[in-house]
Amino acid sequence: MNRSWDSFSRLKLADRLPHYSRKNRLFDCLFAQQFDRPMLDSLIRLADHMRDVTKKRAGDDYLQSLLSHKRAMLYFSQPSTRTFLSFMSACHILGIRVLEIRDLKTSSQVKGETFDDTIRTISNYVDLIIMRNDEAGLVEKASWVLNDYSRPVPVVNAGAGADQHPTQALLDIYSLNRYLPGGLDGKHVVMVGDLKRGRTVRSLSYLLKNYKNVRITYASPEAFRMQPDILDFLKRHEIVYRETDDLESALPDADAIYMTRIQDEHDTAGESAAVDYSPFYFKPEYLDKIGKNTILLHPLPRRLEVHPDVDLDPRAVYWRQERNGMWIRAALIAFIFGLEKDILEFPVPVIPSTPARSL
Numbered sequence: 346m347n348r349s350w351d352s353f354s355r356l357k358l359a360d361r362l363p364h365y366s367r368k369n370r371l372f373d374c375l376f377a378q379q380f381d382r383p384m385l386d387s388l389i390r391l392a393d394h395m396r397d398v399t400k401k402r403a404g405d406d407y408l409q410s411l412l413s414h415k416r417a418m419l420y421f422s423q424p425s426t427r428t429f430l431s432f433m434s435a436c437h438i439l440g441i442r443v444l445e446i447r448d449l450k451t452s453s454q455v456k457g458e459t460f461d462d463t464i465r466t467i468s469n470y471v472d473l474i475i476m477r478n479d480e481a482g483l484v485e486k487a488s489w490v491l492n493d494y495s496r497p498v499p500v501v502n503a504g505a506g507a508d509q510h511p512t513q514a515l516l517d518i519y520s521l522n523r524y525l526p527g528g529l530d531g532k533h534v535v536m537v538g539d540l541k542r543g544r545t546v547r548s549l550s551y552l553l554k555n556y557k558n559v560r561i562t563y564a565s566p567e568a569f570r571m572q573p574d575i576l577d578f579l580k581r582h583e584i585v586y587r588e589t590d591d592l593e594s595a596l597p598d599a600d601a602i603y604m605t606r607i608q609d610e611h612d613t614a615g616e617s618a619a620v621d622y623s624p625f626y627f628k629p630e631y632l633d634k635i636g637k638n639t640i641l642l643h644p645l646p647r648r649l650e651v652h653p654d655v656d657l658d659p660r661a662v663y664w665r666q667e668r669n670g671m672w673i674r675a676a677l678i679a680f681i682f683g684l685e686k687d688i689l690e691f692p693v694p695v696i697p698s699t700p701a702r703s704l
């Protein structure tokens with residue numbers, strides 16, 4: 346083991362990733378690059394099965410018995426509504442008891458305790474740490490610190506600065522596969538907005554590599570174009586992409602449109618105020634320009650970039666996408682604890698006239 350975080354963190358990602366698996370299985374979930382197609386397919390199957398099983402009380406009780414001996418810490422030092430609540434709900438589905446830290450002013454870090462000591466302390470009371478932080482790299486550091494000790498605890502990245510949000514990308518992939526006829530292979534995904542500073546579009550771009558013949562269009566203001574590291578990744582993996590500042594022209598050919606808000610919390614010198622973001626709003630009249638099977642997604646929260654009138658259109662799937670987060674995160678936690686077989690063997694109840702794709 347390399348004892349220095351500084352030198353370890355400078356290694357290429359491919360050389361760091363093995364540190365976050367155990368017995369060839371995912372242990373810490375930190376990066377979208379940790380997921381391959383078989384794993385994504387497994388998680389989707391598991392999430393589907395869990396939501397089917399819980400349609401009856403017996404299945405709900407069974408899932409809640411699986412990890413009722415475990416505790417999880419939701420360590421969120423950055424604001425969150427849906428990631429926090431969906432992880433908490435995912436824990437509840439599996440019977441995990443949840444502790445939380447949301448305000449670092451209540452942590453002994455204000456007394457000068459180091460991050461390393463704080464994370465080690467947290468790990469002493471729980472079996473899983475789910476962590477959001479505004480500093481890219483800190484969630485990985487938490488995993489690195491804990492994996493060096495005799496009682497390692499898995500760490501899940503719930504959003505790391507402007508870098509990655511891998512579990513958001515999981516729920517995005519789950520939703521794309523769920524609502525696109527025939528699934529995601531061969532589809533054209535248009536990502537819209539502040540692509541430079543949005544972590545969801547970065548993680549989603551990484552995950553799209555796992556699907557065949559996917560095309561990507563990045564529609565953004567010039568100042569907020571997708572970062573070169575992601576474009577290089579797409580080139581290396583021969584994924585077809587283009588960049589445009591003309592959202593309207595990209596609409597007719599889109600299978601999925603992924604809207605995002607301006608990320609002005611990352612402003613350092615008033616960058617957002619200098620940009621007209623309105624050309625990157627999805628206006629109600631755009632519903633006439635998109636295909637009948639085209640779906641509209643958004644990681645949420647939104648501001649003005651999707652008008653609420655659009656919500657009533659069945660192609661607007663973002664509220665269902667949000668709920669999907671609870672199921673795929675429950676599946677991820679179950680996967681980390683090695684419960685796929687136990688869950689998939691539990692029979693799905695037969696419920697007459699229940700729509701196959703209901704919430």
Ligand code: CP
Nearest residue numbers: 425426427428644645
């Ligand atoms: N999509 C997302 O991460 O939302 P929250 O910031 O509310 O968790």
